[in-house]
Amino acid sequence: MTTTTKNIADNFREIIESLGEDPNRQGLIDTPTRAAKALQAFTQGYQEDLTTLINGALFESEMDEMVIVKDIELYSLCEHHLLPFFGKCHIAYVPNGKVLGLSKIARLVDMFSKRLQIQERLTKQIAKCLLEVTEAKGVAVVIEAKHLCMMMRGVEKQNSSMTTSMMLGLFRDNARTRSDFLTLIQR
Numbered sequence: 001m002t003t004t005t006k007n008i009a010d011n012f013r014e015i016i017e018s019l020g021e022d023p024n025r026q027g028l029i030d031t032p033t034r035a036a037k038a039l040q041a042f043t044q045g046y047q048e049d050l051t052t053l054i055n056g057a058l059f060e061s062e063m064d065e066m067v068i069v070k071d072i073e074l075y076s077l078c079e080h081h082l083l084p085f086f087g088k089c090h091i092a093y094v095p096n097g098k099v100l101g102l103s104k105i106a107r108l109v110d111m112f113s114k115r116l117q118i119q120e121r122l123t124k125q126i127a128k129c130l131l132e133v134t135e136a137k138g139v140a141v142v143i144e145a146k147h148l149c150m151m152m153r154g155v156e157k158q159n160s161s162m163t164t165s166m167m168l169g170l171f172r173d174n175a176r177t178r179s180d181f182l183t184l185i186q187r
């Protein structure tokens with residue numbers, strides 16, 4: 001176990017105790033360590049670096065039609081409550097000589113999701129990063145997510161979800177491109 005894992009686990013043990021529970025009872029004995037490892041996995045994005053992630057999966061291409069990747073699963077942690085928010089991310093870009101491997105787009109979403117986030121910033125970071133990497137003519141990102149910090153408090157909010165979007169380049173300047181994208185991601 002790393003020092004960091006141990007530190008986080010020690011803190012979780014204190015939290016459990018502060019909640020009035022006995023951290024030494026059978027069911028909870030390994031919980032601090034498990035919770036620490038889980039939290040580290042959920043914030044793995046801080047350890048990742050863009051160059052390693054892309055790893056040469058940027059290809060030259062004459063293609064200049066919109067590329068859309070729909071329904072990318074997304075799990076993140078809200079930075080205000082440290083509770084999950086989760087949902088789908090839809091991404092489009094209009095290439096300008098370069099295309100990025102499909103799996104890398106999903107990895108990019110993961111890299112920014114696995115941090116302490118707010119949905120608005122997450123949306124923006126994914127869009128800006130994809131634009132920077134591909135030098136595309138435009139990038140669009142839409143995230144639809146449910147937030148446990150809303151769902152677990154107050155019955156009226158249980159089914160609400162939040163939608164955020166970021167439009168860059170062509171998607172911002174050209175209403176037709178934008179509406180094509182929004183139509184294509186509707187199911």
Ligand SMILES: [Zn+2]
Pocket residue numbers: 078079080081082083147149150
């Ligand atoms: Zn929250």
